[in-house]
Amino acid sequence: MSSMRLVIEEVPAVAGKVNVHVDRDRGKVRIEFGVVQEPRFFERFLKGRPAVQVPYVMSRICGVCSVVHLTCSIEAVEKALGLVPKPEIHMLRSIAKGLEIVQNNFIHVLMALPDFTGHGNVITFSKAYPGLFNRMMETNKMILEAYNRIGGRFVHTPSLGVAVHGKPVSRYELQTASRLLRQVARELEDLTLNLEDMWKPLAEGFTDPAPEYCCLNPVENWYPFFSEELRFSDGNVVKAENYGEVLNERNVSYSNSHYVLYRNSPFHVGSRARLQAYVNMLSQSVLELEKTLRLDFLNPFDNVKSQYIEVAYLADILSHSLDELAASIRGRIEPFYTERSFNNSGEGVALAAAPRGVLIHHYKITNGRLEYANIITPTVMNARHMEVAGEALVKWAYDNGIECDERVKHLVSALVRAYDPCLPCSVH
Numbered sequence: 495m496s497s498m499r500l501v502i503e504e505v506p507a508v509a510g511k512v513n514v515h516v517d518r519d520r521g522k523v524r525i526e527f528g529v530v531q532e533p534r535f536f537e538r539f540l541k542g543r544p545a546v547q548v549p550y551v552m553s554r555i556c557g558v559c560s561v562v563h564l565t566c567s568i569e570a571v572e573k574a575l576g577l578v579p580k581p582e583i584h585m586l587r588s589i590a591k592g593l594e595i596v597q598n599n600f601i602h603v604l605m606a607l608p609d610f611t612g613h614g615n616v617i618t619f620s621k622a623y624p625g626l627f628n629r630m631m632e633t634n635k636m637i638l639e640a641y642n643r644i645g646g647r648f649v650h651t652p653s654l655g656v657a658v659h660g661k662p663v664s665r666y667e668l669q670t671a672s673r674l675l676r677q678v679a680r681e682l683e684d685l686t687l688n689l690e691d692m693w694k695p696l697a698e699g700f701t702d703p704a705p706e707y708c709c710l711n712p713v714e715n716w717y718p719f720f721s722e723e724l725r726f727s728d729g730n731v732v733k734a735e736n737y738g739e740v741l742n743e744r745n746v747s748y749s750n751s752h753y754v755l756y757r758n759s760p761f762h763v764g765s766r767a768r769l770q771a772y773v774n775m776l777s778q779s780v781l782e783l784e785k786t787l788r789l790d791f792l793n794p795f796d797n798v799k800s801q802y803i804e805v806a807y808l809a810d811i812l813s814h815s816l817d818e819l820a821a822s823i824r825g826r827i828e829p830f831y832t833e834r835s836f837n838n839s840g841e842g843v844a845l846a847a848a849p850r851g852v853l854i855h856h857y858k859i860t861n862g863r864l865e866y867a868n869i870i871t872p873t874v875m876n877a878r879h880m881e882v883a884g885e886a887l888v889k890w891a892y893d894n895g896i897e898c899d900e901r902v903k904h905l906v907s908a909l910v911r912a913y914d915p916c917l918p919c920s921v922h
Contacts, residue, residue: 727761
């Protein structure tokens, strides 16, 4: 095996800037996933600020992922201050969080799909399949309209806060959002028939060299948007406040981000992990989608298929949740502001399901002001896994006669896109 050095500068169709260095020498392959997005130091500059303001600033970590940073931050502040929102307020927050996964995953599928159809990018794909592309864009509009009915503005939602829901939500709006999501679920089932034949395997036979994964531990066999525990594929369940006992944060010289290991080993998070962990919750129609799209959990590229299937699953269960909430209220849910003590002290660790995987916000609050913050994002959890999977992919490519540098670069870039990394989140 000859020597080779490749640099992929700013992998296209991902959020933020990342360089990937591929170094192959005498049969050994090394890949460096180097985040070159500039650090923004949210954990530092918020120190000393009033804790109830923190979630609104934390949502600015990323516009794409603003809802999960906002809601996870809210959960952490509430735990630290000993605040418990009304059940219907927490339900609205969970539905808003779930809708973000639906919207984020769906758009990423659209961005990554050209890798699997051979069309290079979304613009070329849209010209080749204008009807399909327009249907997918209309589906996205329905998802955003459903969110608007619940939370209002999708990016940096102002109506969600610490023990607060500032937007009145009528029964009609809940029922309308439910109808929209049922329509989304039906549309996804129909779209599958179009995607079935065009969605070609990109590296058929390639398998994950480190299949360990992590997700949120569900309660009562229900898909969790928030949780008190982490669940790992080896069966280990870890309480939120004990995350530091099993997750090892590491700095690396070639990246402005760091990466996280599970007991010093790489692991992955995201839709592929969640569908594996929650397989017993899935409906028969969702299992049929898995079969139709020939989902392979052992292939990291199939995280994109997992995202598509997860969208269909969540659209269905969120529709039911909206119907149940609508049936439980009279008229509408009024804006709610709980009595809040701004001067309490405490510590809170919140776990949330981000579109790209597990998100952790950990705060210490003293006299109502933020003293300490630590945020661990899905991209930093996936970072080392992307490297080891990429190294295995390069070896697989050469074993299968793929020696063209441009083709190898395309495969590695497509692998990075399959993880859907969010680089602004990783340099928070």
